[in-house]
Amino acid sequence: MRHTPTGYWLEEAGAVEPAAPLAGDVTADVAVAGGGYLGLWTALRLKELEPGCDIVLLEAGVCGHGPSGRNGGFVNSLWADARVLLESFGREGGAAVYRASTESVPAIGDWCERNGVDAWYLAAPKVKVATTPAQDGAWAPVAAALAELGAGDDVRELSAAEVAGRCASPVFRSGLLVPGSATVQPARLALGLRAKALEAGVRIHEHTRVRRVRPDGTVETDGGRVRAGAAVLAVNSATGAFAGFRNALAVASSHIVLTEPVPDVLEEAGWTGGEAISDHRTLLHYFRTTPDGRIAFGWGGGAMGYGARPGGRLDVDGFCAESAHATLLRFLPQLAGRRLTHAWGGPIDVSPSHLPVFGSRGAVHHGFGFTGNGVGPAHLGGRILASLALDRRDEWSSLALVDPPRKSFPPEPFRYAGGALIRRALIAKDAAEDEGRRPGALTAFVASLPKRLGLHLPR
Numbered sequence: 001m002r003h004t005p006t007g008y009w010l011e012e013a014g015a016v017e018p019a020a021p022l023a024g025d026v027t028a029d030v031a032v033a034g035g036g037y038l039g040l041w042t043a044l045r046l047k048e049l050e051p052g053c054d055i056v057l058l059e060a061g062v063c064g065h066g067p068s069g070r071n072g073g074f075v076n077s078l079w080a081d082a083r084v085l086l087e088s089f090g091r092e093g094g095a096a097v098y099r100a101s102t103e104s105v106p107a108i109g110d111w112c113e114r115n116g117v118d119a120w121y122l123a124a125p126k127v128k129v130a131t132t133p134a135q136d137g138a139w140a141p142v143a144a145a146l147a148e149l150g151a152g153d154d155v156r157e158l159s160a161a162e163v164a165g166r167c168a169s170p171v172f173r174s175g176l177l178v179p180g181s182a183t184v185q186p187a188r189l190a191l192g193l194r195a196k197a198l199e200a201g202v203r204i205h206e207h208t209r210v211r212r213v214r215p216d217g218t219v220e221t222d223g224g225r226v227r228a229g230a231a232v233l234a235v236n237s238a239t240g241a242f243a244g245f246r247n248a249l250a251v252a253s254s255h256i257v258l259t260e261p262v263p264d265v266l267e268e269a270g271w272t273g274g275e276a277i278s279d280h281r282t283l284l285h286y287f288r289t290t291p292d293g294r295i296a297f298g299w300g301g302g303a304m305g306y307g308a309r310p311g312g313r314l315d316v317d318g319f320c321a322e323s324a325h326a327t328l329l330r331f332l333p334q335l336a337g338r339r340l341t342h343a344w345g346g347p348i349d350v351s352p353s354h355l356p357v358f359g360s361r362g363a364v365h366h367g368f369g370f371t372g373n374g375v376g377p378a379h380l381g382g383r384i385l386a387s388l389a390l391d392r393r394d395e396w397s398s399l400a401l402v403d404p405p406r407k408s409f410p411p412e413p414f415r416y417a418g419g420a421l422i423r424r425a426l427i428a429k430d431a432a433e434d435e436g437r438r439p440g441a442l443t444a445f446v447a448s449l450p451k452r453l454g455l456h457l458p459r
């Protein structure tokens, strides 16, 4: 098994011919920087609202080849952030954001259907499981917050027997069912969006890195400039490189390994409903299946060291392919002797509040901070940013996610040093709990620091 920079989904979706880089100066109504889900949904929404809108989209690599084409394909609302929504925006504001995020899940499926994009969209429930006694009932505060937001029926507790009915594993205990969820083949969705944006007349330039965005909406690259009435910054983990955003986000990473097709294993475990599963560790494990019976197994919170070794063995945080396989075997012992075929990873744009952030500075409109949950929320982000770019005061641009009170991460070098220390403590805490031990007092204290500082970690 080799670690590849882009992973299985992009390989399965097939190559695309890159669009020509920007060469020279052009004008447009809106310039979009970044061709992931957020930039592409924004461009398509702009065309939907104003078909005559002239849009130039600039992408440093190839659209959809970043995290949007490499993620786990879990399509979630902001249900897991219910507590933060309530605390940050109150009952009414929080409920409006939550409802808007739930609408995006089926809207992505509808869009695929209407546009003939086969992104393997599957309306399948998310199952959050406890895998250690320490995780039992860990979802209770979120379930209570959802009830306060008027959405208590959106989740349902599952007994251990009910969890086993969806996927039998020796380590799965009780859990929480989130029916309004889905999965996609992420790269097929991203490349489908790219194809439809091109068809709609969006002028896409690839291998075109934006170097600077001026407050008047002018966007500068090495090869030319776009003079636009409005600019949209949708560059995910690269946002911190732009003036004024340095401490607005932190960058973590997530990684995935994929098995060979194992339909017999899925059959034996009774995992045939396409459920997207994750545990309740701080640095969570997540699992899903593919139509040909593979299992994608991912985990969050690693370092960025993997990127330096495309083609080499996956080895992040001591979490090499062998240990990924060993972890998978704990969940599904039937996988003994079965091969992992692919491994890959990508950056995660972590927001201090755990919620995505949208807003405007002059004629520049930004969105970032999906914190590992961007497949569904980037669709909502596209609606928000299109309304902001067109200066529309509507239900999207007035959501409380827009221009929230500013929160920042500590500046460097404290962020790197503190982050490394906290990450080590989180790994130690999760490992102790996996082994049925209580973490040591110092580990528990350091692991609790982000919460004490009002920072929310990716799940």
Ligand SMILES: Cc1cc2nc3c(=O)[nH]c(=O)nc-3n(C[C@H](O)[C@H](O)[C@H](O)COP(=O)(O)OP(=O)(O)OC[C@H]3O[C@@H](n4cnc5c(N)ncnc54)[C@H](O)[C@@H]3O)c2cc1C
Pocket: 033, 034, 035, 036, 037, 038, 039, 058, 059, 060, 061, 062, 063, 064, 065, 066, 067, 068, 069, 070, 071, 072, 073, 074, 075, 076, 208, 209, 210, 211, 234, 235, 236, 237, 238, 253, 254, 255, 256, 298, 344, 345, 346, 347, 348, 370, 371, 372, 373, 374, 375, 376, 378
């Ligand atoms: C391994 C992994 C697993 C994940 N699993 C899930 C999941 O299961 N469910 C979920 O909801 N989320 C998941 N995520 C997160 C999800 O992929 C992202 O939140 C989502 O793709 C965000 O879309 P985006 O458009 O903001 O970012 P991106 O896909 O990163 O797009 C940003 C684009 O901007 C481009 N760019 C960067 N700098 C510049 C520049 N200066 N000029 C021009 N272009 C630039 C990049 O090349 C990139 O194409 C996962 C992420 C990873 C890495």
